[in-house]
Amino acid sequence: MQFDTVVAGGQVVTAADTFRADVGIIDGRIACLAQGLAGSAAKVIDATDRLVLPGGIDAHCHLDQQSPAGINHADDFLSGTRSAVAGGTTTIIPFANQRHGQPLRLAVDAYREKAEKAVIDYAFHLILCDPNAGVIGQELPSLIEEGYTSFKVFMAYDSLHVSDRQILELMDLSRRERTLVMIHAENHDCCEWLTEKLLAEGRTEPRYHAVAHGDPVEREATYRAIALAEVAGAQVLIVHVSSGNAMREIAAAQQRGIPVLAETCPQYLFLSEADMDRPGFEGAKFICSPPPRERGNQELIWRGIQTGVFQVFSSDHAPYRFEGTGGKGRHGHDAAFNRIANGVPGLATRLPLLFSAGVRQGRISLQRFVEITATNPAKIYGLYPRKGSIAVGADADLAIWDPGRKVMIRKEMLHDNMDYTPYEGMEVEGWPVITMSRGEVVCADGQVTAERGRGRFLPCDRIQEMKAWL
Ligand code: DUC
Numbered sequence: 001m002q003f004d005t006v007v008a009g010g011q012v013v014t015a016a017d018t019f020r021a022d023v024g025i026i027d028g029r030i031a032c033l034a035q036g037l038a039g040s041a042a043k044v045i046d047a048t049d050r051l052v053l054p055g056g057i058d059a060h061c062h063l064d065q066q067s068p069a070g071i072n073h074a075d076d077f078l079s080g081t082r083s084a085v086a087g088g089t090t091t092i093i094p095f096a097n098q099r100h101g102q103p104l105r106l107a108v109d110a111y112r113e114k115a116e117k118a119v120i121d122y123a124f125h126l127i128l129c130d131p132n133a134g135v136i137g138q139e140l141p142s143l144i145e146e147g148y149t150s151f152k153v154f155m156a157y158d159s160l161h162v163s164d165r166q167i168l169e170l171m172d173l174s175r176r177e178r179t180l181v182m183i184h185a186e187n188h189d190c191c192e193w194l195t196e197k198l199l200a201e202g203r204t205e206p207r208y209h210a211v212a213h214g215d216p217v218e219r220e221a222t223y224r225a226i227a228l229a230e231v232a233g234a235q236v237l238i239v240h241v242s243s244g245n246a247m248r249e250i251a252a253a254q255q256r257g258i259p260v261l262a263e264t265c266p267q268y269l270f271l272s273e274a275d276m277d278r279p280g281f282e283g284a285k286f287i288c289s290p291p292p293r294e295r296g297n298q299e300l301i302w303r304g305i306q307t308g309v310f311q312v313f314s315s316d317h318a319p320y321r322f323e324g325t326g327g328k329g330r331h332g333h334d335a336a337f338n339r340i341a342n343g344v345p346g347l348a349t350r351l352p353l354l355f356s357a358g359v360r361q362g363r364i365s366l367q368r369f370v371e372i373t374a375t376n377p378a379k380i381y382g383l384y385p386r387k388g389s390i391a392v393g394a395d396a397d398l399a400i401w402d403p404g405r406k407v408m409i410r411k412e413m414l415h416d417n418m419d420y421t422p423y424e425g426m427e428v429e430g431w432p433v434i435t436m437s438r439g440e441v442v443c444a445d446g447q448v449t450a451e452r453g454r455g456r457f458l459p460c461d462r463i464q465e466m467k468a469w470l
């Protein structure tokens with residue numbers, strides 16, 4: 001066999017195994033896994049002393065969306081996907097966001113057009129803020145056929161949140177059609193009531209965001225989302241779980257055999273509510289929803305990763321710049337917490353942070369790392385086996401890691417369009433030194449070489465039965 005490229009001499013890591021093999025690539029796909037392939041290759045990439053992992057799948061990131069308050073994200077599909085490859089990610093699943101009263105089809109078409117600049121492959125989740133009878137009865141069934149099989153709804157936010165009744169209708173459709181409802185679990189009335197109370201008391205600094213979006217607010221909505229899924233007989237995935245208490249509700253449901261999956265994110269392992277209390281307006285940089293909790297909570301989230309409560313680890317990249325008219329500080333540096341856009345960036349830092357504190361510091365195995373950052377997202381969202389693994393026939397999406405490389409995270413190395421990273425100055429051990437998408441090197445030694453627009457849309461399959469996962 002003659003290969004276009006062989007990645008030679010590395011340790012191949014999958015969710016199941018680590019083994020020594022060369023990876024032979026033909027036409028962007030993995031054609032052979034065996035030793036001694038380098039002699040039959042047009043191009044050889046030396047992976048001696050390196051780990052060869054599936055490229056990461058970031059199953060939750062926001063690009064080129066507008067916040068509920070009308071603020072644009074700093075990253076579009078070009079800067080966002082360039083940043084992704086700089087951190088070893090080769091597939092993203094961002095959101096096509098419906099506006100009130102807007103036919104879903106228009107939202108999907110608009111986001112498909114925005115995504116034409118992407119440098120890596122992408123699928124879409126749909127955000128539904130207006131799941132009316134036309135959406136549920138007509139639009140979704142036809143979009144599902146076209147490969148949109150996961151839908152996010154919000155239990156909080158003025159312009160976004162939907163009622164329990166609407167969630168039930170959507171879950172009912174999801175059960176029939178074998179799709180997946182993703183839930184932003186925070187109790188809207190609680191957030192609103194707490195926010196008004198805090199503002200009336202003059203408690204306006206960024207740190208009060210953590211009070212307005214406190215732990216019980218997330219825990220109640222998580223419990224309710226699970227109960228709704230039980231009522232509807234549907235599978236559900238709770239996104240961006242931040243609190244150990246919400247996580248316990250999920251674990252309890254999983255133990256009862258309820259098909260509830262869960263995702264967590266770097267901000268809940270590496271940031272805490274103390275960051276929102278940094279001097280001046282600095283705390284605004286760390287505002288996201290749900291917010292990072294007290295430091296002790298981080299260990300609980302690690303435990304959930306170790307024990308399997310969480311199946312997915314995503315960035316929830318929601319890039320709002322600090323300065324400028326579209327930034328967190330657009331209402332001035334004394335703006336009240338509820339006027340600061342919610343979200344932190346993280347596409348490039350997701351994998352190195354978890355690799356370093358998880359794998360290198362002995363909290364999780366390499367297999368678990370691959371599982372929650374690539375293989376599980378591919379399986380859950382219907383992209384497996386084309387994406388998410390290193391196997392013959394799969395796309396040659398690879399991240400070649402130098403497991404010992406020490407890097408201090410600096411905003412400048414992340415290739416996004418942000419003016420800060422919440423992880424500035426953190427030291428990590430282990431870095432993806434080469435990223436390949438469909439057999440092509442798209443980033444090497446910090447240089448992004450991918451051509452604009454080379455990414456392709458990935459239609460997602462219907463969702464599998466999940467009971468076996470729990
Ligand atoms: N929810 C998200 O999923 N991302 C950013 C902010 C939010 O509320």
Ligand code: ZN
Pocket residue numbers: 184239240289
């Ligand atoms: Zn959310």
Ligand code: ZN
Pocket residue numbers: 060061062316317318
């Ligand atoms: Zn999000």
